[in-house]
Amino acid sequence: MTQTQVLLADDHALVRAGIRLLIETQRDFEIVGETGSASETIQAAQNLQPDLILFDLSMPGGEPSQTINHLRYQNAKSKILVVTMHDDREIVRKMLASGAHGYIVKSVADVDLLNAMRSVMDGKLYINLGIAAETHERASSQAPEKDPLEDLSQREKEVLGLLLRGYTNQAIADQLRVGVKSIESYRSRMMTKLNLASKSDLMEFGIRHGLIY
Structure with missing residues (x-):
């Protein structure tokens, strides 16, 4: 079985340790490096050419969207999955526009993170269900609106x-x-x-x- 090589980028060592323990139980993933800052991530990605980068938004050393842009330019084959505490819709939009292939919050269950990783590697866009559900709930709590899709064939x-x-x-x-x-x-x-x-x-x-x- 060909393993997906993963670069784990998070400035909290305990978070990295927890994710590493999870990934090490999976036969289809292999962690090839860990970093704790934006600059370290850019350098490690260039050296290691990982298949997948798990990217935390709160790392020091660079603005997240610019770092993702840099990683996409430098590592065309690498997929980027944002793994973060931030569930703000505007941040999600900005990271996707910068080139991220997926976005998931750290509060999800282990199986959700693994599903996100596999979906991104399968070429699918993945966004944590909680974000979409929360946003949809807010919209639904407002006055009823016209179905936005009703004019589409x-x-x-x-x-x-x-x-x-x-x-x-x-x-x-x-x-x-x-x-x-x-x-x-x-x-x-x-x-x-x-x-x-x-x-x-x-x-x-x-x-x-x-x-x-």
Whole structure:
């Protein structure tokens, strides 16, 4: 079995120890390095070229979104899963826009972290369910609103769902058995109807309406 090589980046040694103990029980993961600051993480990622970086937002030595941008530029093949105490929706949006492949809070169960790691390595976007559920609950507590998806065709809804799961246009085309140009057209119409202009807008929409899990 080919193991996923993991770089564990967190400035708290006790947190790293707990995550390391969890990962060491799994046959499909191997920790190849640990770091405690943004600068150490950038250097270690360059030297080790890990498959997956577990990235804490509170590390000293650099602004998180800039560090993620740097890591994505430097390590194109590395997936980045943010593992943090922060569950603020705006922070989630910013980290995804910076290039993170997933976002999960530290308060989740062990199995959720492992699921997040495997989902990200499978090419899927993963956001902790608690964030989406909390955001959806806040929205639901307000006055009833029009269903934001009611103007979308069934095919546009399918494309939206797959985009929110991290699929590329080509992967969606393969899944739905249509051409890439058709997917691009569905995506363009869907974005226009939802008044979305960018990938980060799309991710924020998914979080706000409880569509990402």
